[in-house]
Amino acid sequence: MQATSIRLRAPGVSYQTRKVVLAAALAGVELSLSLQEDPEILSSLVPHGKSLVLEVQSASGSPFLIARSNVALRFLAENSPAAGLYGETLYEAGLVDQWLDFSFNSLETPAAVMHLPPDAQVPLAVKETARREVEGAVRVLDEALEKSTFLAGHKVTLADVGVFCALYELVGVENAGSMSIALENFPGVLRWVLTLLHQPCFQHVSPGEADKMKRLQAKLPSVGSTRRKLAEGPLAENGNRRPSKADVAGARATQASAAKGGPAGGGRSSTKPPLLPKDGPDSSLFDRRRTVIKELLVERGEAAVGETVTIKGWVRTIRAGNKGALLFIELNDGSTALSMQAVLEADKTQGFAEATPASCGGVGASFSITGTLVRSPAEGQAVELHATVVEVLGKVYGGEDGGVGGKLYPLSKKAHSMEYLRSNAHLRARTRVTGSVMRVRHAMAYATHKFFNDRGFKYVHTPLITGADCEGAGEMFTVTTLLPEKGAPRLPIRPDGSIDYSQDFFGRRTSLTVSGQLNVETYACGLSDVYTFGPTFRAENSHTTRHLAEFWMIEPEIAFADLEMDMALAEDYLKYCVWYALRHNEEDLVLLEKVPGGEAGLRERLRNVLENPFVRITYTEAVATLERDLAAEKVAFQVKPEWGCDLGSEHERYLTEQVYKRPVIVTNYPKDIKAFYMRLDEDGKTVSAMDILVPKIGEIIGGSQREERLDVLKARCREMGLEEAALWWYLDLRRYGSHKHAGFGLGFERLILFITGLENIRDVIPFPRFPAHAEF
Known part of the structure; x- marks a missing residue:
């Protein structure tokens, strides 16, 4: 509906009217106010209209009347989508709705009981029960805001508006007495309130309210003082211990x-x-006794101005000014890609002399800096720290004689090649690129566990030492105790010349696992949906940018599932990881776009993956497309594609980057190029397998429906030269209650390559292992 005018009619100012006025201001909607209306007249216009009526006049006819404050909020947001008051994604919109419902049920309703006038003759015990309910709700709110600046997304939404106005009624009312809520007991909520009070709209929620807002802000303690109070002991306002x-x-x-x-x-x-x-x-109990830099620069920004904080970290840059009377230090603590600039003055900063490059060694030294946050005059950073106390925690001993100095510090220069950083893997976490990559890696590991846990999957720890070769490739690292520490090995040899592994530690030949799939399958046949996430090893003498000897694999297994369900789960999982990175690692992705050699359109590529369905084609169709374009001279390949051969990286990337320009799922591969456990299709030539190919990487996920028919599985083992005796336990799954099941595997490092846009897999794992390299 296109409104020509909107008027808010109410008997007076209340939390409901504040919500509507705030939402209108944030939405950029002009709202006329009539706040001295007769409640009975309002109620006659529309049911439940005693508190307020939003009167919307359109060019098409009579006014449209809204009598519920939350309905009015939703109307204003939906008619001004550019304001983003409903969040930026469907997920955030869902959060907004949940918080509005939470506000009504858990804050507004019991608060109404708390503030009933004495003549209502409500027993004090009933009011006290309502107060406890509200305090419990505020505790829930505090936990939700522990690591978030706003309730839904990265900006103010209707969720913040609704909950703030309900909470304002509880902490901002005059003479509330014992019925008020002490925000100093809830540091997350307190920080959120202070952040919102820095927004101009929240300081003028309705006529005559500006002064009351200022009084509320003045009586709220700072976040720093709250943290100190809580550190001394969880005490309530009356001196008693705050309830846990x-x-x-x-x-x-x-x-x-x-x-x-x-x-x-x-x-x-x-x-x-x-x-x-x-x-x-x-x-x-746990207290860092410092403030992490991400909280100050990413989550709070100018809302933290005026606070006294302590930060700790490592020096990225240090320079002097005003003839040595000033020091400008960029400190990074690893929590974010951004660094905090601290300004030290010789006559105002305790410990200044020890902080000079000559005294501390310069770049790489670790510092503790306490000071006051002020608005930064420089671009790119909202605040900077004016130091009052600085302490050098660790100097850099990189002088030629082993003394203090930075000359021999491996990271003293501003720029280093990725190859150089690999040779200093023990220090590269301090660099901007590696720091961002490792934060993304952490986020993807957390997102993986969260994705599967939220969907009811159980995490199974599969063994690293195994007697089975899941892939049938024979490229495995042997685990043995038969080699002596000194002298020539005296291996037990059988008459046929082979090593007698019966005398080894495990009584048989064992290796480091190439996959946890076979083991995790056994638990899918008892626990239903499961997954494993751990290191795997392959002794491939490969020096490409896509292979490692040690890497991590994510391998879910779905009970009672076919290939279609397997593909759906894999697409959901990959999109969830992309969404999680865009949602939680934006500053890292921005940095990775801007650094030399970074991918300029990284976030755009990731959004394309998130917003479009994956293309699904058969292997036969993929080969036909490649052969057709090769014949038409649209493309040249180093290896000619033909049916029966595995697709190479050049073929996979051509399909995803040139033909379809999005991820592609290729299904039904020839049985001769796939593993023995993949279900044989009805044609007897192909198997129910799938690979997910993505731009820039090629294959990122490989999966299949497993062969549940015992006779067919045994025949496949014989075809591939595998000993049934070694897989007796795996075959048992088909003897006792066999059923359809499916799963896939994803190389975790390839996922990180895909998310970060880096080129070499050795740069996305802390300590890469590849041929002739096993240092650290």
Whole structure:
């Protein structure tokens, strides 16, 4: 609906009117106010209209009336989509709706009971129960805001508007007395409130409210003081210990017992154990005693101006100014790609003399800096730290004589090649590129576990030492104790000249695993959906940019599933990882786009993967496309594609980058180029296998429906020269309750290459292992 005018009619100012006024201001909607209306007249216009009525006039006819504040919020957001008040994705829109419902049910409703006037004759116990319900809701809110600046996404949304206005009623009311909520007990909520109060719209929520907002801001303690208070002990405002989650759970259990007629303080105790805290035990013991730089630069920015903080990290750059009276230090703690600039003044910073390059060694030294955050005059950084105290925690001993100095420090120069950094893998985590890559790697590992856990998969730890060759390739590292530490080896030899591994540690030949798939399959046949995520090893004498001797594999296995379900899970998983990186590692991806040799359109490529369905073609169709374009001289390949041969990287990238310009799933490969456990198709020539090919990388995921028919599986083993005796336990799965199942494998390092845009797989694992290289 295209509105010509919008008027808010209400009996006065309330949290409902504040919500609507705020949302209109953020949406850029002109809103006229009429705040002295008769509630009975409003109620006659529309049911439930006593509190407010939003009157929307359109050119098409009579006014459109809205009587619910949250409905009014949604209307304003949907009619101003550019404002992004409903978030930037469907996921964020869902979060917004959840928080609005949370605000109504857990804050607004019990708050209304808390603030009923005395003449309502509501028992104090009822009000106290409502207050406890609200405090529990605020605790939930505090946990949600522990690592987030806003409730949904990276900017203010309707979620922040709705919850803020409900909370304002609880902490900003005049003379609330014992019914108010002390925000100093909830540092996450406090930080969020202070952040919102820096937004101009929140300081003028409605006529006459600006001064009240300023009073509220003035009476709120700083985040720093709150943290100090909590560090001294979790005390409530009255000096008593602040209730932990366990206390709250115990209190709720007691209340529930009393409600059912059980003991409430005396008499025989219940045999039923108290309820455990929903979100784990109270975890207030650990304290970094510093503020991480990401919180200040990425999450809070100018909202942190004026706070006194301590940061710790390693010097990226250091330079002097004003004839040595000033020092400008860029400090990075690894939490973000960004560095905090600290300004030190000789006459105002305690410890200044020790912080000079001559005293500390310069780049690479570790510092602790305490100071006040101010707005930064420089571009690219919202705040900088004006230091009052600096302490050198670790000097750089890189002088020629082993003394303090940076000359011999391996990372003293500003720029280094990736090859050089590989030779200094023990220090490269301090560099910008490696730091960003490792943060992405961490995020992808977390996203992997979260994705599968949220979908009910169980994490199975498969063995690293195995007697089975999953791939049938024979490229395995042998594990043996038969080699003596000194002298010539005296291996036990059989009459036929082979090594007698029966005398080895395990009594048989064993190797480092090339895959956990066979082992994890056994648990899929008892636990249903499972996955494994761990290191694997292949003794391939390969020096390409896509191969390692040691790498990590993610291998899910789905019970009662076919190839179609397998492909759906794989596409969902890959898109989830891409979404997670875009959502949580934006500053790292921005850096990786800008560094020399970085991929300029990295985020655009990732969004293309996220927003488009994967193309699905058969192997036969893929080969036909390659042969057709080769014959038409549209492309030249080093290896000619033909049916029966595996697709090479050049073929895979051509399909994804030139033909379809998006990820492609290729299915039904010839059986002779795939593993023995893949289900044989009805034609007897192909198997129910699939590979997911992505731009820049080529194959990133390989999977299949597993062969569940015992006779067919045994025949495939014979075809490929595998001993049935070595796989007796795997064949048993087909003897006892066999069923369809499917799974796939993804090389974790290839995923990181795909997400970061780097070219060499050796740069996305902390300590790469490849032929002739096993240092560190």
